[in-house]
Amino acid sequence: MQASSQARGKKINTVASLGFRSALLGRIARAPQTRQALFLFCGAATIAILMSTQMLFQAFVWRNWSAADILVAWLAIARDRLVVALMIAAMLVALGRSPRPDAGGQVGRTVLAVLLGAAMGELALVVLGIDDDREDLMSIIGRVLRWGVLGGAAATMVQLWRSRTDLAAQANETRIEEAQARRLAASVQTEVLQRQIEPHFLFNTLATIRSLRDSDPEQGQHLLSRLLDYMSSTLSCVDGRRTTLGEEIELVLAYLDLCASRMHGRLTVRCDAAAEVTGYSLPPLMLATLAENAIKHGIFPRQQGSITIEAGVRGGMFEVALTDDGVGLTGEMGHGLGLTNIAERLRLIYGPAAQLRLLAQSPRGTRAVVSIPEAAACS
Numbered sequence: 001m002q003a004s005s006q007a008r009g010k011k012i013n014t015v016a017s018l019g020f021r022s023a024l025l026g027r028i029a030r031a032p033q034t035r036q037a038l039f040l041f042c043g044a045a046t047i048a049i050l051m052s053t054q055m056l057f058q059a060f061v062w063r064n065w066s067a068a069d070i071l072v073a074w075l076a077i078a079r080d081r082l083v084v085a086l087m088i089a090a091m092l093v094a095l096g097r098s099p100r101p102d103a104g105g106q107v108g109r110t111v112l113a114v115l116l117g118a119a120m121g122e123l124a125l126v127v128l129g130i131d132d133d134r135e136d137l138m139s140i141i142g143r144v145l146r147w148g149v150l151g152g153a154a155a156t157m158v159q160l161w162r163s164r165t166d167l168a169a170q171a172n173e174t175r176i177e178e179a180q181a182r183r184l185a186a187s188v189q190t191e192v193l194q195r196q197i198e199p200h201f202l203f204n205t206l207a208t209i210r211s212l213r214d215s216d217p218e219q220g221q222h223l224l225s226r227l228l229d230y231m232s233s234t235l236s237c238v239d240g241r242r243t244t245l246g247e248e249i250e251l252v253l254a255y256l257d258l259c260a261s262r263m264h265g266r267l268t269v270r271c272d273a274a275a276e277v278t279g280y281s282l283p284p285l286m287l288a289t290l291a292e293n294a295i296k297h298g299i300f301p302r303q304q305g306s307i308t309i310e311a312g313v314r315g316g317m318f319e320v321a322l323t324d325d326g327v328g329l330t331g332e333m334g335h336g337l338g339l340t341n342i343a344e345r346l347r348l349i350y351g352p353a354a355q356l357r358l359l360a361q362s363p364r365g366t367r368a369v370v371s372i373p374e375a376a377a378c379s
Contacts, residue, residue, distance in 0.1 A: 040089045048085035052078035083125055084147065088117030111148055118147035208262050223261045230254040245311055245320065246278035248287040255288060256307060259295050266304035273311035273320075280318050280377040282370075283345050289338040290322045290368045298326020298366055305365075317353075318377040325365035329358060342370070350376050 055061055055077060061070060091113040122140045209220050209227070230251065249271060260267040291307065299305040310321045339356065346354040350372050359367040 037089075037093045040092050041086060044085040044089035045082060048081035049078055051085075052081045080125060084118055084121030084143075087121035087124065088114050088147065091117035091120070114150075115144060115148040118144040219261065223258060226254050226257045226261070230258060243282055243284045244278065245273060245280050245282050245287075248282050248284075249273060249278070249309060249311075251285075252287050252291045252309065255291055256295075259299075263299075263303065267299060268306040269309075270306070271309045273309060274313070277311050277313060277318060277377075280374075281379075282320065282372075282377070283349060286342055286345070286370065287320060287322065289342060290370070293338055294322060294324040294326065294366065294368070298324040298328070301327050313374050316374050318372045318374045319369055321367055321369045323361065323365065323367040325361065328364045329360050329366050339368075346370065346372070 052074060055074060056070070061073075065073070092110065095109055095113045119140075122144060126140070206227075209223050213220050253269065253271065256267065256269045260269065287309070294307055299307070305325050308321075308323045310319075310323070312319060339358070343356045346356060354370075354372045354376075357369045357371070359369065361367050
């Protein structure tokens with residue numbers, strides 16, 4: 001019974017020991033430095049074997065030696081190359097544990113490690129007495145320098161590849177940061193536009209509704225309903241997302257309906273948007289800003305007029321146009337904050353291909369055209 005318990009205990013200890021060693025080896029294999037060291041030793045051994053095959057491609061060897069002699073000679077050369085290559089790998093691992101220098105320092109440190117490793121490898125072959133020929137100092141120096149040239153060339157190529165990879169990673173990070181900055185700028189500008197567009201008519205509209213309470217309650221109720229429609233559509237743009245052309249048109253029509261009520265019917269509005277583009281995306285409040293600009297600078301000075309909204313695709317560009325027959329282009333109209341924000345938002349979101357154009361109409365009036373690449377608008 002006692003022997004059985006001892007056997008089970010010994011078995012458990014053996015299993016535990018094996019499990020511990022397995023876990024330890026697994027942790028070592030997963031360590032980054034260990035993986036790098038294994039890679040260096042395997043790579044060095046592979047390079048040594050490949051270098052030793054140089055003699056096999058010389059014609060006089062096969063003409064003068066037997067296959068057995070060639071095999072023995074090749075194994076001797078492979079052994080020598082392997083000893084030196086493994087010493088070089090050991091030096092690379094040892095120097096690799098120090099802090100990583102810049103690109104030039106990395107190449108210099110690699111060359112130094114190769115030279116030291118090659119010298120130690122050649123010295124080990126001499127000390128072990130594997131080949132008496134290696135006692136010739138000049139031949140040893142020649143072989144060490146050859147290893148240094150090969151190692152330096154390899155280190156330079158690796159460093160160039162790493163530099164290219166690092167530059168690509170930095171460029172990618174820069175693009176991500178620029179995209180985040182563009183999204184932030186667009187969001188901030190949306191908030192600016194919201195604060196800009198509402199105060200111009202909100203209080204006047206409320207005053208008109210109050211005055212209609214006694215004189216024309218039905219019209220006042222209609223005006224209040226349209227104001228609620230407008231406010232609801234405006235608040236839905238708080239998150240800065242892109243809206244569709246259809247949503248923007250609904251918002252603008254509610255706004256223009258309010259303006260028409262305040263002007264007692266002296267404003268007419270026409271919408272001519274192609275059905276296939278109403279689902280295309282558009283930055284929020286962009287069309288509303290154009291409408292507000294046309295009313296403030298074009299229609300209100302005359303206290304009458306008309307506004308036409310058009311949208312379609314022309315030459316691969318999604319175009320939205322708002323035309324009024326007001327007083328026409330003025331210095332104040334062409335350089336307002338709202339129009340500047342629109343042009344900047346188009347550039348930030350869609351790139352230089354997107355633009356805002358202001359065109360003078362005959363005999364009077366202004367046509368504002370927003371052009372966006374169709375591929376970006378319908379995505």
